[in-house]
Amino acid sequence: MRRRASLVLLAAAVFCAALSPLLRWYAFPRLAKVPPSQYQSVVMEAKNADLIDYNKMEARKVSKVNIVQTLKGNVEQAKKVKDATGRDVVVWDTLSYIVGPDGKMVSSIPERYVFDAHSQEPVHAGGESVDGTPVRRDGIEYKWPFLTEKRDYQYFDMQTRTSAPIHYRGTRTFHGLEVYYFEQTIPWTKVPLPKKMPLGVTPEVVKQTGLERWYSTKRMFWVDPVTGAPVNGEELHKEEMRWIGHPEKKPITAFAGHVKMRPDYVDSTVDLVTSQRVLVLLLTSYLPWGLLGLGCLLLTLSLVLEARSRRPGSGTAPAEDPAPDPEPVPA
Amino acid sequence: MRALIAAAIGLAAALALVLAITAIGMPSGETSPKPLLTTVPAHP
The missing domain is CATH 1.20.58 (Methane Monooxygenase Hydroxylase; Chain G, domain 1)
Structure with a gap:
């Protein structure tokens, strides 16, 4: 026995x-993979920001600008890309919708981000784009890989439509979670104007006025290293309208502000990440x-x-x- | 010999379980009917 x-x-x-x-x-x-049917929204806000008034073509101080970011997993498109490439992919259709203090649209930029569900590497298929223009991402966006490492990553910047390193700057404690802090600085770069702007202004109209858009930002992320999900994000974002061929003329500030996640969204993101x-x-x-x-x-x-x-x-x-x-x- | 057979059974069971779990995988779900937001939501 x-x-x-x-x-x-x-x-x-x-x-x-x-x-x-x-x-x-x-x-x-x-x-371990990102579910292809994920739906998530986050609200960020910039208090006491500078915002362009297209009527007067000058900057004015506003109490608050809201940025509503939504991402929606496109399951049908992900299946098509999987059939074509044989890879397990996620297709995110996203929208960055900026709302002024009067509740009206400031700009609206849609994006399509296609990436490997397991490694979060970009996959060049399925119509990846920014504001309707095809792009080719070489870096991650929105989410880091599972078991994030203490190193720099390539991060895609949707405004310049290029990828640049985002630097690991140390480990921090955020809302009781041990997180990795990453930072990326984009120097002043000429960028395309959004196709959707207020008052029916189009990129062509702005160009005819003799202006072009320049942008600079310092981007900060607090990332949970286990899931690779950011639990907080901030940006020191600046945009200027510069006069074409007239560097001596003073540029018009299109937007300048410290963009932070709204506290209730920070709490809900922390809760979600903690459970995952x-x-x-x-x-x-x-x-x-x-x-x-x-x-x-x-x-x-x-x-x-x-x-x-x-x-x-x-x-x-x-x-x-x-x-x-x-x-x-x-x- | 009996010990060897017992060990082989344990190993085969572990392999079978892991292969079954990974073969089943995760359900892919469906695209959410919710729209991409163009207003500021009051709550998450």
């Missing part, structure tokens, strides 16, 4: 010990280490049982001959 129990324990020990690395190194890279990171940690840490420990324990028990079963006098050892009855002694 002990022999059989020790064999069962041995099988269970091997099961647990083998499952541990299989979960971490085989199952995790295949199971448990699932990732389950596959990368809790289950592998727990199973390894359990495997060792079961193996020890199995060996103990086996040793006991081989000891003379144990229940499973062959029964010795009983001692002969004593000879009757005459009284």
Whole structure:
């Protein structure tokens, strides 16, 4: 009986010990992926910002500018790209909608971002674009890879439509989470005007006025390294309308402000990331280490049982001959 | 010999479980019917 129990324990020990690395190194890279049907919105705000008034063509101080960013996973398009490329991809259709203090649109920039669901590497298929113009991303955008590393990444900037390094600047604690802080500075660069602007202004009209748009920003992200999801983002964003061929003329500030995530969105993002990171940690840490420990324990028990079963006098050892009855002694 | 067979059974069970889990994978779901927002929502 002990022999059989020790064999069962041995099988269970091997099961647990083998499952541990299989979960971490085989199952995790295949199971951890961004869901293709993700829908998420975030509101950012810039208080006391400078904003251009297209009627007067001058900057004015406004109490607040809101930036509503929505991303929506396009499952049908993701399936088409998967059929074409054989890769598990996510297609995000996004919209950055900027609202002035009067509640009216300042600009509206749609984007399509196609990336590998597991590694978050950009995939050049499925019509990746910014504001209707095809682009080719060489860097990540919106989300870092699972198990983010302490290193610089290439990050795509939608205004310049180019990728540039975003630098790892250290580990911080944010709302009780240990996060990696990243920073990217985009120097003054000439950028295209958004196709949708207020008062029916078009890029052609602005160009005819003799103006072009320049932009500079310092972008900051606080990223949960387990899920790769940013839990906070800020930008020191500046935009100017500069006179074409007249560097001596003073540029018009189109926008200048410190853009921050609205506090209630920070809280909801932290809650979402906290729940998701448990699932990732389950596959990368809790289950592998727990199973390894359990495997060792079961193996020890199995060996103990086996040793006991081989000891003379144990229940499973062959029964010795009983001692002969004593000879009757005459009284 | 019995010990070897027991270990092989444990290993095969672990492999089968992991292969089954990864083969099933995650459901892809459907595109959300919600629109891309053009107003400032009051709450997340």
